[in-house]
Amino acid sequence: MSVGLEHYLVLSAVLFAIGLYGALAKRNTIAILLCIEIMLNAVNIAMVAFSRYVAPQLLTGHVFVIFIMAVAAAEAAVGVAIIMAIYRSKGTVDPTEIDSMKR
Amino acid sequence: MDLGLLAPEISLAATAVAVILLDLFVERKGALAIVSVIGLMVSAAFTIAMFGDPAQVSFNGTLAVDSFALFFKLLFLGIAALVILASVDYVSKFERFQGEYHALILLSALGMLLMATATELITIYVSLELASISLYILAGFLKDPKSTESSIKYLLLGATASAVLLYGMALVFGSTGTTQLGEITQQVQALGAQGVADNPALVLGIILLIAGFGFKIAAVPFQMWVPDVYEGAPTPIVAYLSVGSKAAGFAVILRVFSSAFGLPDWLSLDWGMVFAVLAAIGMTVGNVSALPQTNIKRMFGYSSIAQAGYLMVGLAAMGVASAGETIGQSTILFFLLSYSLANLGAFIAIIAITNKIDSDLIEDFSGLFKRSPLLTLGLTLCLISLIGMPPAAGFMAKFYIFGGAAQNGLLWLVIIAVLNSVVSAFYYLRVVKVMWLGEPASVEKVPSSGALRVALTITCLGVLFVGILPGFAMKAAELAAKMFGI
Amino acid sequence: MAFDIAFWLLAIVSVVAALAVVTLRNIFRAALSLVLCFITVAGLYVTLSADFLAAVQILVYVGAISILLILGIMLTRDVQLGSPTNKLRFPAFLAAIVFFGTVAWAVLNTTWGISPQGPLEPTTATLAGKLFGENGYILTVEIAAVLLLAAILGAIVLVREK
Numbered sequence: 001m002s003v004g005l006e007h008y009l010v011l012s013a014v015l016f017a018i019g020l021y022g023a024l025a026k027r028n029t030i031a032i033l034l035c036i037e038i039m040l041n042a043v044n045i046a047m048v049a050f051s052r053y054v055a056p057q058l059l060t061g062h063v064f065v066i067f068i069m070a071v072a073a074a075e076a077a078v079g080v081a082i083i084m085a086i087y088r089s090k091g092t093v094d095p096t097e098i099d100s101m102k103r
Numbered sequence: 104m105d106l107g108l109l110a111p112e113i114s115l116a117a118t119a120v121a122v123i124l125l126d127l128f129v130e131r132k133g134a135l136a137i138v139s140v141i142g143l144m145v146s147a148a149f150t151i152a153m154f155g156d157p158a159q160v161s162f163n164g165t166l167a168v169d170s171f172a173l174f175f176k177l178l179f180l181g182i183a184a185l186v187i188l189a190s191v192d193y194v195s196k197f198e199r200f201q202g203e204y205h206a207l208i209l210l211s212a213l214g215m216l217l218m219a220t221a222t223e224l225i226t227i228y229v230s231l232e233l234a235s236i237s238l239y240i241l242a243g244f245l246k247d248p249k250s251t252e253s254s255i256k257y258l259l260l261g262a263t264a265s266a267v268l269l270y271g272m273a274l275v276f277g278s279t280g281t282t283q284l285g286e287i288t289q290q291v292q293a294l295g296a297q298g299v300a301d302n303p304a305l306v307l308g309i310i311l312l313i314a315g316f317g318f319k320i321a322a323v324p325f326q327m328w329v330p331d332v333y334e335g336a337p338t339p340i341v342a343y344l345s346v347g348s349k350a351a352g353f354a355v356i357l358r359v360f361s362s363a364f365g366l367p368d369w370l371s372l373d374w375g376m377v378f379a380v381l382a383a384i385g386m387t388v389g390n391v392s393a394l395p396q397t398n399i400k401r402m403f404g405y406s407s408i409a410q411a412g413y414l415m416v417g418l419a420a421m422g423v424a425s426a427g428e429t430i431g432q433s434t435i436l437f438f439l440l441s442y443s444l445a446n447l448g449a450f451i452a453i454i455a456i457t458n459k460i461d462s463d464l465i466e467d468f469s470g471l472f473k474r475s476p477l478l479t480l481g482l483t484l485c486l487i488s489l490i491g492m493p494p495a496a497g498f499m500a501k502f503y504i505f506g507g508a509a510q511n512g513l514l515w516l517v518i519i520a521v522l523n524s525v526v527s528a529f530y531y532l533r534v535v536k537v538m539w540l541g542e543p544a545s546v547e548k549v550p551s552s553g554a555l556r557v558a559l560t561i562t563c564l565g566v567l568f569v570g571i572l573p574g575f576a577m578k579a580a581e582l583a584a585k586m587f588g589i
Numbered sequence: 590m591a592f593d594i595a596f597w598l599l600a601i602v603s604v605v606a607a608l609a610v611v612t613l614r615n616i617f618r619a620a621l622s623l624v625l626c627f628i629t630v631a632g633l634y635v636t637l638s639a640d641f642l643a644a645v646q647i648l649v650y651v652g653a654i655s656i657l658l659i660l661g662i663m664l665t666r667d668v669q670l671g672s673p674t675n676k677l678r679f680p681a682f683l684a685a686i687v688f689f690g691t692v693a694w695a696v697l698n699t700t701w702g703i704s705p706q707g708p709l710e711p712t713t714a715t716l717a718g719k720l721f722g723e724n725g726y727i728l729t730v731e732i733a734a735v736l737l738l739a740a741i742l743g744a745i746v747l748v749r750e751k
Contacts, residue, residue: 003596021611034610035611069646
């Protein structure tokens with residue numbers, strides 16, 4: 001069977017699910033950031049695939065992806081900055097230890 | 104391309120840049136707050152000047168300037184101004200970065216303004232992220248362990264929610280071939296019941312959109328971040344978060360769901376019920392969890408989850424109402440106005456109080472009436488509004504929003520909501536009781552800067568005005584509810 | 590045919606790399622797997638005729654974001670901790686499976702409006718027009734610029750010593 005839209009979408013879903021698992025289950029905050037990047041890449045794949053198959057001349061999906069990349073870069077930068085600030089004050093990046101606030 | 108339509112946003116961006124640059128040259132950092140507030144007033148003036156103009160779409164359909172957008176723009180500008188005024192004392196304790204603090208508040212407000220006026224998915228997403236990223240940074244501004252912890256939690260959960268939101272947007276884009284809300288509306292309306300069965304991806308996309316936006320408004324089941332972030336972030340930022348990002352989230356939800364999805368009856372009915380159930384759960388979870396809290400900021404975190412629940416009652420009413428009725432929207436807008444005034448007012452008082460007593464625990468508020476009667480009065484009035492008792496604005500807000508729901512057949516939900524309001528009275532009034540009847544730890548007065556007192560007065564007057572003469576505000580809300588394209 | 594082989598190869602490598610990111614205990618190796626994943630995604634863009642995006646993916650994701658993340662790892666190295674999973678492992682796994690199942694079901698059961706037109710090649714000129722030209726997303730570009738300003742401010746504020 002020739003590769004079509006569905007293949008890309010299922011791949012995108014697989015990657016997003018893997019990223020989602022990591023974002024919820026990892027104990028190292030940088031690892032969570034890595035998993036968020038996987039999720040965003042999965043979304044990008046879906047966008048470009050839709051753009052290619054549903055509206056190829058419009059490139060709307062491509063435009064969306066460019067913006068998502070810009071935002072992802074900004075979020076990663078701020079995330080790393082915060083994590084460095086935490087590490088400086090606490091010496092760890094384990095979110096279960098960075099959990100001082102009571103229910 | 105009509106730049107004039109963007110005058111409020113451009114002047115706000117210019118103010119933010121001016122504040123950053125000014126920080127380099129000015130010794131008296133108080134000037135930064137003044138410049139920020141003046142900038143906000145200039146933006147507000149531009150916004151008011153656009154009232155009465157016919158609704159316009161511009162910039163390739165990415166934004167629409169209609170009365171809905173103008174209402175929210177004014178709301179956000181006002182909120183930002185009040186937060187800046189209230190942070191004057193707080194900021195004077197910072198050794199550096201005052202300019203960045205003010206600039207980030209302004210940039211976050213800019214993001215919110217754009218969220219209210221954007222009509223196209225990409226622009227909505229980028230504005231949403233502008234507002235959010237600025238808030239993530241502001242939450243960690245104190246750089247102490249609690250503040251940075253709340254900041255990273257907010258960022259990680261927020262980024263995950265954004266990713267889910269984006270997936271929803273991708274599915275919607277894929278099903279309709281466009282990201283313009285107007286065109287999406289047309290396509291969804293053209294779908295019949297068969298069309299929906301053929302397009303489960305579109306429905307899933309909508310659900311993921313709800314999930315993503317639900318995070319921003321602290322709606323159950325995406326509310327886990329709220330108590331921890333509220334407890335750790337600097338108090339003025341918590342005030343800003345609790346009011347600004349919630350209102351911005353609702354602005355986007357209303358625009359997306361009214362324009363694009365609110366219409367065919369068979370589709371609306373399901374959403375109405377979903378929102379109704381989520382509203383019921385949210386109110387109950389929020390109110391019940393707030394009862395045992397001893398930290399005032401945490402208590403307000405749970406309270407804001409409950410308030411999001413009340414707002415969702417309005418969404419539920421919108422969902423089950425027939426097409427064309429705007430009663431649901433206008434009650435939500437009125438509630439947002441009343442809630443913003445009351446919550447901000449409460450936080451303004453809390454900023455001054457916790458600054459002096461250096462503690463966030465409710466028990467340390469005891470006897471405040473003897474130490475600072477004005478702050479106590481202000482806080483009490485705002486708490487009464489949050490409970491929903493007359494003559495405060497909150498009473499009319501709940502009356503309208505629950506009334507709208509009852510009119511549309513959601514009586515069971517209204518009963519749950521009223522019961523919840525009664526439960527909430529327990530924890531709000533507990534603070535009042537401690538302040539008025541407790542014994543003060545010391546007799547020192549609680550100092551508050553002139554700016555903070557001005558901000559508190561404005562919010563309290565607002566609460567009273569909207570509560571006693573609701574007609575004016577309700578008229579404005581109804582006007583705003585007639586969005587472009589509806 | 591070659592196209593299909595390329596897709597399958599890239600797809601499998603990207604999934605394996607992503608799994609490596611979430612399962613590897615050594616956080617540095619996890620970051621390297623992430624870089625591999627990004628590269629395969631760039632390859633997938635090429636199979637989708639998104640030439641400009643593939644180049645931007647390499648430049649931005651591999652060239653900038655990965656470097657930033659690895660920098661973060663280096664500066665906050667917690668050797669004993671590594672990158673384990675927490676107690677939410679099972680619910681997270683369930684959530685991921687449910688998500689995948691729902692999306693896959695929805696996506697496979699939808700009749701997509703697939704356009705008969707072929708892809709646009711090359712994309713760069715048209716993209717430039719879309720972003721900066723008349724009737725383009727110029728407003729969104731400006732908002733993104735302000736967003737990057739806010740991020741820069743934030744990074745400086747958070748990382749500089751008092």
